[in-house]
Amino acid sequence: MSASPVKSDPAPRLLVRLAAALFLSYMAVALPLAALPVxxxxxxxxxxGLAGLAVGIAFFSTILSRNHAGAYADMKGGRPCMRAGLALYVTASMICVLAGLSALPFTIRYAILITGRLLLGVGESLTIVGMLGWGIGLMGHERAGRVLAWTGAAMYGAFAAGGPIGLALYEHGGIATLMAVSALLPLAGLALVHGVPATTPHAGARPPFWRILGTIRWQGMAVALQGVGFAALGAFLPLRFIHAHWSHAGLGLTCFGVAFVAGRVACGHLPDRIGGLKVALFSLMxxxxxxxxxxCAPSPLLAFAGAVLTGAGCSMVYPSLGVEVVRLVPPHMRGTALGGFAAFQDLAYGATGPLAGLLADRFGYDIVFLLGGLCATGAVTIVLALLNAPVAEGTR
Structure with missing residues (x-):
């Protein structure tokens, strides 16, 4: 009697499909990121300051919607949550197309951009939390680190490609063309996730959101401090190149993104294998x-090197600390916990844009990267303290 063939696990293939859809869809966020301030x-x-606000305002609406997105993913499932987020990406980008109408006063165009960016932030909250809940449901919590790693690889792969492409679209067609393309790509993402099966939500009592935030506060503070450097680079590195009369202003974003994605692909398994805190510590350094x-970079070559190091460092911080967050909460609260965890990072993203912009107005663009370095150093001290703290039984 011959042995029955062993069925291959379809979950990794489905996760890659979700990640590909997220890569296409996240272009709605990545394409305008460098072009809007310019x-x-x-x-x-x-x-x-106002340029930074237009970029950072989306992260504030993301913060405010993280609780609802997490609860939606926990109770209804990751599939409907992510699909709703992708639909909002399309709607928000179409609103921003109107900001390209030169007949409108600048105040109206700016208000349109702010409106669209706020809606985009809600879409991002639903999309990312839905992707994480959907992916963990398919892969299992023991492979949560891989889900977090692939989610980030898709996001920042889009970030790497979106920076220079967005600038090129803006230079050749203006804001309207840029935003129209930003609306089309999430439609492709919706088509790609159509055949991926849904997962069954977990049942259980739901503690207050603020209690969950208290449980994950130190991991959240560390990822927030990490996010300052990312936000500073995304909003102000192209402007620093332009101000210094260096060529290839969008290439620094590509260097960051390529290093980020390479780190996720090469090291995505490490948090599940050796523990998230150790990986986070090395990454933050x-x-x-x-x-x-x-x-302090005096040349574009050294600035590119700094962008590569920043990308490699930022790469594994979120999934490494996210693995620790998943271990701290019961299964039916994972979406809410990951939403709250991401809200810490969103807060850093949203605050860094306008605050760093005000610093840049007064002290020049260099100062925003000093701020990012100091914040990353602060995150190192938090992770060191977590590594040396007593470990509660059952949390590791």
């Missing part, structure tokens, strides 16, 4: 080195 700075009376190099 565009707004050409408007009369608009400086770095690399990020800090990259930010300090960007702060």
């Amino acid at each position: 565009s707004i700075l050409h408007w009369p009376g608009y400086g770095n 690399i990020e800090a080195a990259g930010q300090y190099l960007l702060w």
Whole structure:
């Protein structure tokens, strides 16, 4: 009697499919990231602070919607949550197309951008939390680190490609063309996830959101401090290149993104294998080195090197600390916990844009990378404290 063939696990293949859909869809976020500040700075009376606000405002609406997105993913499942987020990506980008109408006053165009960016932030919250819940449901919590790693690889792969492509679209067609393309790509993402099966939500009592935040507060603070360097680089590295009259302003974002994705692909298994805190500690030290190099870089080559180090360092911080978060909460609260965890990072992203813009207006663009380096160093001290703290039984 012959042995029956062993069925291969379809979950990794489905996770890659979700990640590919997220890569396409996240272009709605990545394409405008570098181009918007460049565009707004050409408007009369608009400086770095308002340019940074237009970028960072999306993260505030993401923060405010994380609790609801997490609860939605926990109770209804990751599939409907992610699909709703992708639909909002399309809607938000179509609203922002109107900001490209030159007949409108600049104040109206700016208000349209802010409206669209706020809606985009809600879409991001639903999309990412839904992707994480869907992916963990398919892969199992013991492979949560891989889900977090692939999610980030898709996001920042889009970030790497989106920076220079977004600038090129803006230069050739303006804001309207840029935003129209940003609306089309999430439609492709929706088509790609159509055949991926849903997962069954877990049941259980739901403690208050603020209690969950208290449970994960130190991991959240560390990932927030890490996010300052990322946000500073995304919003202000192209502007620093332009101000210094260096060529290839969008290439620094590509260097960051390529290093980020390479780190996720090469090291995505490490948090599940050796523990998230050890990986996070090493990663934060690399990020800090990259930010300090960007702060003092006298040439574009060294600035590119700083972007690579920052990308490699930022790469594994979120999934490494996210693995620790997943271990701290019961299965039916994972979406809410990961939503709250991401809210810490969103807060850093949202605050860094306008605050760093004000610093740049007064002290120049270099100062924002010093800020990023100091924040990453602060995150190192938090992770060191967590490594040396007593481990509660059942949390590891």
